[in-house]
Amino acid sequence: MASQLEITGLQVDFGGFKAVNNLSFSVARGELLCLLGPNGAGKSTTLDLICGKTMPTGGRIAFEGEDITFLPEYKRARCGVGRKFQVPSVFKELTVGENMEVARSQRSGLMATLRIFASDMNGPIKGILQRVGLFELRKEKAANLSHGQTQWLEIAMLLAQNSKLLLMDEPTAGMTIQETQKTAEIFNALKGEHTIIVVEHDMQFVRKVAERVTVLNQGSVLAEGSIAEIETNAAVKIAYLGH
Numbered sequence: 593m594a595s596q597l598e599i600t601g602l603q604v605d606f607g608g609f610k611a612v613n614n615l616s617f618s619v620a621r622g623e624l625l626c627l628l629g630p631n632g633a634g635k636s637t638t639l640d641l642i643c644g645k646t647m648p649t650g651g652r653i654a655f656e657g658e659d660i661t662f663l664p665e666y667k668r669a670r671c672g673v674g675r676k677f678q679v680p681s682v683f684k685e686l687t688v689g690e691n692m693e694v695a696r697s698q699r700s701g702l703m704a705t706l707r708i709f710a711s712d713m714n715g716p717i718k719g720i721l722q723r724v725g726l727f728e729l730r731k732e733k734a735a736n737l738s739h740g741q742t743q744w745l746e747i748a749m750l751l752a753q754n755s756k757l758l759l760m761d762e763p764t765a766g767m768t769i770q771e772t773q774k775t776a777e778i779f780n781a782l783k784g785e786h787t788i789i790v791v792e793h794d795m796q797f798v799r800k801v802a803e804r805v806t807v808l809n810q811g812s813v814l815a816e817g818s819i820a821e822i823e824t825n826a827a828v829k830i831a832y833l834g835h
């Protein structure tokens with residue numbers, strides 16, 4: 593399978609401290625990759641570098657064959673790189689459906705948005721809300737959603753922006769067991785069609801969704817493999833226990 597995302601020798605230096613240090617890995621189109629590692633390993637910083645929130649001090653990031661290493665964040669979003677942060681950024685006073693329309697407008701422009709507002713919910717948005725189980729709640733204010741539902745709305749908003757690569761930072765943090773289970777089902781339904789990189793500490797969740805796991809330590813790749821391989825890897829055990 594051809595790589596959709598290629599990271600080569602990536603580095604970021606925060607005042608002399610290399611949070612990401614000669615990092616190289618690639619992700620195939622439609623693959624779901626879990627990024628694991630002890631606290632401070634550089635997982636969130638790696639997502640920041642891929643989405644353009646942080647600029648690297650060395651190395652290269654290529655997405656669909658295009659060098660995006662120093663592209664500003666909004667241009668990467670246009671290329672199809674979508675980032676979901678730990679704190680959801682939905683509009684609490686708008687309904688679920690209106691949030692989706694705002695997200696879609698970031699792709700289609702203001703006039704198209706006004707047309708959408710004037711019409712009933714259109715096909716693509718309806719389909720996306722059905723995929724994350726929020727279609728029945730389309731007229732509900734986002735402020736009234738549960739924590740899990742708010743996270744799913746944000747994922748749906750990334751899908752409405754036509755994100756091809758979804759970067760998820762601890763998506764199940766604060767979720768109930770049932771919400772975590774549903775999130776695993778959503779991710780399993782999205783992979784194949786969307787490429788997903790997920791940073792997650794919940795190993796139960798990782799076991800349910802991960803096809804491949806990359807473990808970071810001190811800003812570099814410590815190990816790569818299936819979840820079974822990673823769980824029996826001696827270097828990984830030392831990195832976690834040593835922390």
Ligand SMILES: Nc1ncnc2c1ncn2[C@@H]1O[C@H](COP(=O)(O)OP(=O)(O)OP(=O)(O)O)[C@@H](O)[C@H]1O
Nearest residue numbers: 606609610611629630631632633634635636637638
């Ligand atoms: N803007 C910054 N300036 C200075 N140091 C930073 C900055 N951002 C992150 N760091 C440091 O870089 C290291 C990696 O941080 P990062 O948040 O990427 O780790 P992580 O693997 O996501 O950890 P966690 O699992 O605890 O979220 C940490 O030591 C952190 O303190």
